[in-house]
Amino acid sequence: MANPCASEDELSEALVEKVGYILGGMERVTAKVIERCDKLRAIAFTGSDYRGFIPGTEQALARGITISDCPGANSDSVAELAIAGFLTLSRGLFEIGRLGDKAFLTTKSIPDFKFVIVGMGPLGQSIAQKLRALGAKSIAYENRTRYPEHEQRLEMSFQSLEDLFSECNAIFLATASARGAGYINGSHLERLQPGSIISDCSFEGAMEPKACLSALQNKRCKIFQDSKLADPMFDAIPPSDLYWTNNTGYNTESALSRVSDIVTESIINMLKAGGDQYRVV
Numbered sequence: 626m627a628n629p630c631a632s633e634d635e636l637s638e639a640l641v642e643k644v645g646y647i648l649g650g651m652e653r654v655t656a657k658v659i660e661r662c663d664k665l666r667a668i669a670f671t672g673s674d675y676r677g678f679i680p681g682t683e684q685a686l687a688r689g690i691t692i693s694d695c696p697g698a699n700s701d702s703v704a705e706l707a708i709a710g711f712l713t714l715s716r717g718l719f720e721i722g723r724l725g726d727k728a729f730l731t732t733k734s735i736p737d738f739k740f741v742i743v744g745m746g747p748l749g750q751s752i753a754q755k756l757r758a759l760g761a762k763s764i765a766y767e768n769r770t771r772y773p774e775h776e777q778r779l780e781m782s783f784q785s786l787e788d789l790f791s792e793c794n795a796i797f798l799a800t801a802s803a804r805g806a807g808y809i810n811g812s813h814l815e816r817l818q819p820g821s822i823i824s825d826c827s828f829e830g831a832m833e834p835k836a837c838l839s840a841l842q843n844k845r846c847k848i849f850q851d852s853k854l855a856d857p858m859f860d861a862i863p864p865s866d867l868y869w870t871n872n873t874g875y876n877t878e879s880a881l882s883r884v885s886d887i888v889t890e891s892i893i894n895m896l897k898a899g900g901d902q903y904r905v906v
Contacts, residue, residue: 633658715795739794740761752797821846822849832848850867
C-alpha cells in the first residue's frame with residue numbers, strides 16, 4: 626500500500642484482485658473491505674492486536690479468510706516508546722525544555738514512582754524488564770490471568786485494577802483491544818493520586834474519553850498515548866499534560882526486520898496450506 630492510512634474505498638480497490646495481504650500500515654480492514662474482496666484468502670498482520678486493525682474479523686472468518694499476527698515481535702520497540710513517553714512527562718521536558726517557560730523544575734525519578742502495568746503479555750513483560758533495569762523499586766500488575774512465574778522473575782505483585790489505581794502514581798497500559806473500549810473509566814481514574822502519569826501504548830480507546838478529560842483537567846494525571854486523540858475536546862490540554870504519537874511504537878528497524886520475516890513466511894504458509902504457527906483465525 627502506498628498510503629499507510631488508506632480509506633475503506635482505497636483499500637478495497639487495492640485488494641480487489643489479491644489473494645494475500647500483508648497489513649503493515651494504519652488502515653483498517655472492515656467488513657466492507659472483506660465483502661468487496663472476494664478473492665482474498667489470507668491476511669498477515671504485522672502487529673499483535675489484530676482485531677484492532679481488522680474490525681472485519683468475523684466477516685473474514687465467515688468467508689474462510691485466514692489471519693496471522695506477530696505476537697511479541699515488536700514488544701521491545703513499543704516498550705521503549707512507552708517508557709520514553711513516560712519520562713518525557715515525568716521529567717517535565719515540555720515545561721523546562723526549549724518549548725517550556727520554567728527555569729527550574731524538581732521532578733520525580735524512576736525509583737520514586739510506584740509502577741503499575743495493566744496487561745502482562747509480551748509488551749507488559751518488556752516494560753517491566755526495562756523499568757527494573759532503570760531502577761524501579763515498586764512494580765505491580767493486573768492481568769486477566771495471573772502469572773506467578775513473572776511475579777517471581779520480575780519481582781512484581783498482583784492486584785486488582787481498582788486497588789492498583791488507588792495505590793500507584795505511574796500506570797502503563799499494555800493490553801489488547803479484546804479487553805474492550807473504555808475499560809479504564811471514571812471509577813479508575815478518580816482513584817488516582819494527583820500528578821500521576823499514564824503511559825498508554827495499548828489500543829486506541831482503552832480509556833473512556835470523558836473520564837480521561839476530567840482527570841486531565843483536574844490535574845489528577847498526565848497522559849502519554851501512542852494513538853491520536855482526535856476529539857477536539859482535548860485540544861485545550863497542553864502537551865506538557867497530554868502528548869500523543871500516531872501508532873509509531875512498533876516502527877523501529879529491528880522490529881520491522883523481525884516482523885517482515887514472520888509475515889512473509891506466514892502469508893506463504895497460509896496461502897499454500899492454510900496453516901501457520903502464527904495463525905490466529
